[in-house]
Amino acid sequence: MRIWALALAIGAMLATTAVRAAEFEFRLAHYLPPTHNQSTNVLPDWIGRIEEQSEGRISIEQFPAGQLLGIQEIFDGVRTGVAEIGWGLPAIQASRFPRTQMLELPFQFTSAEQASRVAMQLAEEGLLAGEFDGVELLVLHTHSPAQLHTRLVGAMVPQALTGLRMRFASPGIRAMLVAYGAEPVGVPAPQVYENLEQGVLDGVAFPYEAMKGLRLGEQVQYHIEVGLYVLPFYLIMNRQAFDGLPDDLQQVILDNSGVDEAARVGRSWDAEDARGRAYVEDLGNEIIVPDAAQRQIWMDAVAPAVDEIIAALEEDGVDAGAIRGRIGALAAQ
Numbered sequence: 001m002r003i004w005a006l007a008l009a010i011g012a013m014l015a016t017t018a019v020r021a022a023e024f025e026f027r028l029a030h031y032l033p034p035t036h037n038q039s040t041n042v043l044p045d046w047i048g049r050i051e052e053q054s055e056g057r058i059s060i061e062q063f064p065a066g067q068l069l070g071i072q073e074i075f076d077g078v079r080t081g082v083a084e085i086g087w088g089l090p091a092i093q094a095s096r097f098p099r100t101q102m103l104e105l106p107f108q109f110t111s112a113e114q115a116s117r118v119a120m121q122l123a124e125e126g127l128l129a130g131e132f133d134g135v136e137l138l139v140l141h142t143h144s145p146a147q148l149h150t151r152l153v154g155a156m157v158p159q160a161l162t163g164l165r166m167r168f169a170s171p172g173i174r175a176m177l178v179a180y181g182a183e184p185v186g187v188p189a190p191q192v193y194e195n196l197e198q199g200v201l202d203g204v205a206f207p208y209e210a211m212k213g214l215r216l217g218e219q220v221q222y223h224i225e226v227g228l229y230v231l232p233f234y235l236i237m238n239r240q241a242f243d244g245l246p247d248d249l250q251q252v253i254l255d256n257s258g259v260d261e262a263a264r265v266g267r268s269w270d271a272e273d274a275r276g277r278a279y280v281e282d283l284g285n286e287i288i289v290p291d292a293a294q295r296q297i298w299m300d301a302v303a304p305a306v307d308e309i310i311a312a313l314e315e316d317g318v319d320a321g322a323i324r325g326r327i328g329a330l331a332a333q
Contacts, residue, residue, distance in 0.1 A: 021059075022059035026058065027061055027063055028060050028084075029083035031065065031069075038087070039062065049256050050252060050256055053255065060085065071088065078135055091173075096131065099128045100128055102323045102327060103230060104229050105309065106229045108327055110227065112142050112265075112273070116140070116141035116262040117263045117266065118331050120139065120262035122327065135236040136242040137234060138236060139258075140235075140262060141266050142269075144209065145230055146207050146231070147207065148228065150203035150221070151203060153202070153203075156288060156291075157297055161182040161203070164182050166185065167184075176205075178305065179302045180298075182203075204216060205228060213276065224290070
């Protein structure tokens with residue numbers, strides 16, 4: 001009887017330990033669907049490392065698809081503590097992040113890993129001047145360079161876009177599409193599929209990963225590989241939640257933040273981009289790859305729009321020329 005009693009007591013002790021709540025329970029809010037690579041791989045990998053390295057003292061629950069905070073609510077929702085952690089898109093509030101949006105200018109990067117490393121270096125060097133005040137910026141990364149994807153028209157030169165209704169994600173990208181003669185249409189990412197299906201959109205500017213992750217490859221036929229731009233994304237943490245952690249747990253968070261973490265995330269997006277490209281090939285879609293001379297035509301056509309964007313930012317007090325120069329220097333390393 002004593003042996004059984006002791007065994008039961010030990011079992012109860014182990015069960016209590018197993019279900020003991022973490023010391024710090026955090027909510028991570030974002031807007032992408034639960035089937036997207038960011039939801040199924042990137043964020044779970046990051047969460048897993050935080051929980052493991054904290055020895056279970058930190059627990060993080062993911063809330064995708066705007067379940068906790070909508071796409072426009074993420075930054076302020078994290079800042080005010082509705083969620084302790086958030087992953088979001090600066091472009092959705094472009095006027096709030098003018099320096100960060102310099103990363104969107106066309107033809108600056110060849111991969112998400114490269115662009116993400118540069119993005120986080122800019123932040124750590126203080127060149128984003130107060131745009132992330134009020135939160136702890138953990139990671140600033142980008143997607144892979146965006147290509148142009150159309151339903152009915154494919155060609156090597158910008159004239160192919162004349163008159164096409166193309167979805168844009170930010171004011172800067174809108175200006176690029178106008179320079180190519182397209183008619184920009186603002187549509188939230190989760191609604192792009194149905195707008196292509198219904199013929200409201202003739203095409204989109206997205207990285208290849210969206211062709212698979214958002215199933216857009218089903219609704220387009222042509223893919224023009226120009227490597228037009230990247231979009232930055234942030235992973236942020238509520239300042240009070242971070243400051244409330246003991247030093248050793250703050251270090252766990254910091255060990256999974258910064259330039260190396262941004263590059264790690266960028267590599268994951270590049271890998272998913274390659275899978276997205278293979279996906280549209282399997283669908284039988286046509287991939288169009290302009291040669292160097294044709295790509296220069298794309299670059300030249302958008303150059304005046306870029307000059308206007310930089311001039312407008314300079315008028316608003318942003319040292320856009322210096323930031324662009326630093327981006328180029330870092331990208332070349």
